[in-house]
Amino acid sequence: METPDPAQPAGGVAFLLVQLGFHLARVFGERLEPLGLEQRHAGMLVRLAQNDGRSQQAVAELLGVNPTRMVFLTDELEKLGLVERRRNPADRRSHALYLTEAGTAMLARVREVTRAHEAAITADLSAAERDQLAALLRRLARDQGLAGRALPGAPPRYGPRPVAADTAGDTPAD
Amino acid sequence: METPDPAQPAGGVAFLLVQLGFHLARVFGERLEPLGLEQRHAGMLVRLAQNDGRSQQAVAELLGVNPTRMVFLTDELEKLGLVERRRNPADRRSHALYLTEAGTAMLARVREVTRAHEAAITADLSAAERDQLAALLRRLARDQGLAGRALPGAPPRYGPRPVAADTAGDTPAD
DNA sequence: TATTGTTATACTCTATAACTATA
């Protein structure tokens, strides 16, 4: 098995991961289109399903988004009829967030798309290879401090967004 | 080896790849900071090294960026003294691009950073595991039509950028 | 006075379109 000169960016593991990561994010977004959702919406539905009834601010922290963005995001999902704001009677400053019935139904569709996405991507791998790959990726993620699960407290990486990469951080286009 | 329910986004290969891809792109950007470069600059230096003397437009196509952005990018690199525009005497409309001496020196430093980045990421893997991972990733990339090498003609994916993902397209923040 | 959520504003990145100079 060759180890193509890692200084030749295109061959390294880092390059491949960035290339695949950006590509797959885009593809997932496309798979979501028929649902009329953006990726950010899907992410919030999933997170909300596990945290129904938390305050807007609490959910924002889980997602790692700042308050301004959270307002915007929640507005969008409320307009779509998928999420509902309810004033907390005990503290009328805060808004608790709930999935609506439509939101729950949509979540099921999101999960279906997710399943199909995962299957499509790994279609060419045997079950053993898939497990092997997943295990290796989990190790890398752990090494990088990307918490075993997903976004435990969400690394509050504010500041400017990553922007597409290049080189070994390279992206199809930038 | 478990196969954590792929509908539980955090466990799937797709999720891990997106998570790692975005993370590693950001980390690579940070590793580039001491050089005073952004990732886009590094990418252009690398591409230019293999295509010295091509017209601005030709390089733009290789990189998959539109002409406007190419002007901006080239301006930046020229201000940094790393790249030089030279009018083509045969067709005075076009600008050929060349790495300067400083550009070549900087490229060497970029390659060093790339090497260190790759090493740091895979530090915890044995050589066999590293090769195994690289091989699996290459297969996925090929399956996804992400050309064996890097950006052969560069998929001209114009349009809005991917934007950070969520779910199995999930990203640390957003 | 502190906190939740909101609005106002500014800044970055990028794309589309108009323009210039050559051909």
Place this chain on the structure above:
DNA sequence: TATAGTTATAGAGTATAACAATA
């Protein structure tokens, strides 16, 4: 008329800061 490169302009997206209501 067509093409290479440039400049002008406008639109996303997201951050910072000021604000209103409630505690």
